[in-house]
Amino acid sequence: MTSEESYGPVPLHKDRTTVLGYPRADLLTVLIGMPILGLLLGIALPPLARWLSDLPVLPWRDGITFVGSLDRPWQTAIAAGLGLVAGLLIAATDFDETLKLTLTDRELTADLHEKKRTIERARVSAVFLDGKELVVLDESSREFTRGVHKTAAAPLSKALRSHGYPWHDTDPHAALFHRWIPGAPGLPAEAHAVLAARKVALKSKAEEDVRDLAETMQGLGYVVRDEGKDQYWRPLAGEADGHQ
Incomplete structure (x- = not known):
């Protein structure tokens, strides 16, 4: 369940809205590619384990030998299913740990770790990238939010500036x-x-x-x-x- 924490009153009218979330191409890659990769790895693991078990020096030999013994069709299907589930979990985790922003000319809403927080634009003192993380500072220079964001710097800064947010190329502090x-x-x-x-x-x-x-x-x-x-x-x- 998503929780909300508000930093300022909700505007009485709707402004032009820009949503900066997971880029569509990356989202498709993660949500489709990771489960498929997990499925393929699940299918490939038993044959790979059988090949590795022939090596003279092998760490975790008992575990690898056990995986290599899963050669029946139903066992292969279970391994493939586990790989698919693992891929879905990785994709869901990556999506949950990615910062999503909703911008208007009045306020900014950050969605991260299933928690939404809203701050008035007038209270935002700086927005910048710190490595792969996007940082939003409030009027006291406190970090209102910090999280990995998938949008490239150029379109990100353009979108923020178009709504009047103070974009900085580096941390002003x-x-x-x-x-x-x-x-x-x-x-x-x-x-x-x-x-x-x-x-x-x-x-x-x-x-x-x-x-x-x-x-x-x-x-x-x-x-x-x-x-x-x-x-x-x-x-x-x-x-x-x-x-x-």
């Missing part, structure tokens, strides 16, 4: 970020504790915990981003002077 060093001055102990917990979540790939802890940091007055294995932080706008 990039110079304020500091690499997190445990216990280093500049952050309160509570923020250090949150970043330490987030480091553990990143290492264990607990994506929901990673996102929740980033939100916790914003509640403390800091934005956090990742570069490789390192976490970087910056104060929210208006609080930056105290961290110079």
Whole structure:
């Protein structure tokens, strides 16, 4: 079930609307291609396992030998079905983890992880790409949303600018970020504790915990981003002077 969180009142009239979701070509590739690929892999696995089982040195030999023994038609059908289901799950996960935007001249709605959030255009201070992720900042420079977006930069910026949103080619606050060093001055102990917990979540790939802890940091007055294995932080706008 989709939940909604509103950042500002809903307009009383409908504006021109632009939907920036999964590009149609990519959507067809994922929704059709991944299940077909999974189906084919399911069919190909037993013969491949039988071929691998002849190798003199083979890790997980017992498991591979078992897969290679699935040579009956009904077993092949089950393997193909499991591959198809796996492909569908991968496609659904990829779609769910892709940020979708709905734009009007009055407001922007972000749809990510089955959660919709809306912010008035007047409250948006910057929109930019950070690698493959699209970032929308509110008036305090807080990250209103951040997520992987499939639309290329040129049509994305054109669509946003056509509705009056402040597109930036780079993060306008990039110079304020500091690499997190445990216990280093500049952050309160509570923020250090949150970043330490987030480091553990990143290492264990607990994506929901990673996102929740980033939100916790914003509640403390800091934005956090990742570069490789390192976490970087910056104060929210208006609080930056105290961290110079």
